[in-house]
Amino acid sequence: MSDSPLRPSSLINTVYGAFLRRLGGWISIADLITLMGELDVDGPAVRSAISRLKKRGVLEPERRGATGYRLSPAAHPVFDEGDRRIFASLEPADLADGWAMAVFSVPESERSHRYQLRTRLTWLGxxxxxxxxxxxxxxxxxxxRAMLVRLGLSEYVHLFAADYAAFSDLAQTVxxxxxxxxxxTQYAAFTDTYAPVAERLAAEGEPDPAEAFRHYVPLLTQWRRLPYLDPGLPTELLPPDWNAVAAxxxxxxxxxxxxxxSLHHVRTVTGLEDTA
Incomplete structure (x- = not known):
């Protein structure tokens, strides 16, 4: 696990995104507390994190013989977008594919939307x-485009598909x-944390399901921030010592x-089965 503590709400998001979506999107609070306990998160911290996720519209309460929470319908496209970014966009972009350009102007009276636009565009890369x-x-x-429409920000933005024509050295300018x-620095921290884990697993062989779960949830929680910090620029524009490839x-x-x-372990603890 990372030396810097990961927030319980981030770990819970990972559990829902990696496992529970394919198991129906719901879990009892008792089973969630059991799983989170294996990640050194106690019951009160789980309940507090669930409360925050409920207020943010990520989770909704639902009773299925036991008290539990399911992903809200609004959360599914956010997780789908995350999958594309985390798993499908691991390789650098192709320079020939060009650029996406967003141009926006927000009235001073609506400056909160300006802040939201900056934050969300940065988060997208x-x-x-x-x-x-x-x-x-x-x-x-x-x-x-999908993010701007989903957040009701599209009226402030012009989106362009663009090519770079001239006049600077683009590799230096970016x-x-x-x-x-x-x-x-973020990639180096990830590698420093998980290279020893990979070496240990290679020496010891395949981990048992519970141990795999204890490694995988923090691993994915720490990793999923990085594809958002990294825009995935074409290799030609990156520094020669770019350490993202090894990470x-x-x-x-x-x-x-x-x-x-890890998925097997979650099924064992919860009794849930794949819904696909």
Missing amino acids: FGNIAPGVWLAPGRLLDDA SDWWDFPAIQ RQLFQRLHAVLLDP
């Missing part, structure tokens, strides 16, 4: 190239639009080893 002008690899265009050192390979290796036994 957009870099700020000028006031009100944001840029990302072209493959993020559909996710940006380093002003994204904070490469900060991104690399991605490490994540993919551990994901392949740990996911299935």
Whole structure:
């Protein structure tokens, strides 16, 4: 597990996203407390985190013979978008695919929307190239469009599919639009935490389901932040010492080893079965 504590609400989000969506999207509070206890999160912390997730519209209470919570309908597209970003966009973008450009202007009387736009575009991986002008690899265009519509922000934004024509050295210029050192620091922290785990698992063989679960949930919780910090820029535009490649390979290796036994453990604890 990471040396820096992961928030209980983030761990719960991971449990729902990685396992419970495919098991019907619901879990009893008792079973959730059991699973979270294996991650060193006690019952009061679980209940407090559930309360916050309920207020944010992520979870809804539902009784199925026992008190529990299910993912709200509004949360499903957010998790689907996360899947695309976390699992499908692991490789760098292709420079030939061009760029997604967002241009917005928000009246001062609605500056909270301006803050929300900046926050959400940053979270999607957009870099700020000028006031009100944001840029990302072209493959993020559909996710940006869906996010803006979902949050009711589309009326403030013009989205463009763009190509870079001239006049600077683009590889040098993009380093002003994204904070490469900060991104690399996050990748290094991930690798420092989980490279020893991978070595130990390689030496000891396949872990039992409970141990796999204890590794996988923190692993995915820490990893899923990174594809949002990293826009996935084309390789030609990245520094020569870019450390994301090794971190991605490490994540993919551990994901392949740990996911299935972790899911088996969740099924065993909850008695839930796949709904697909």
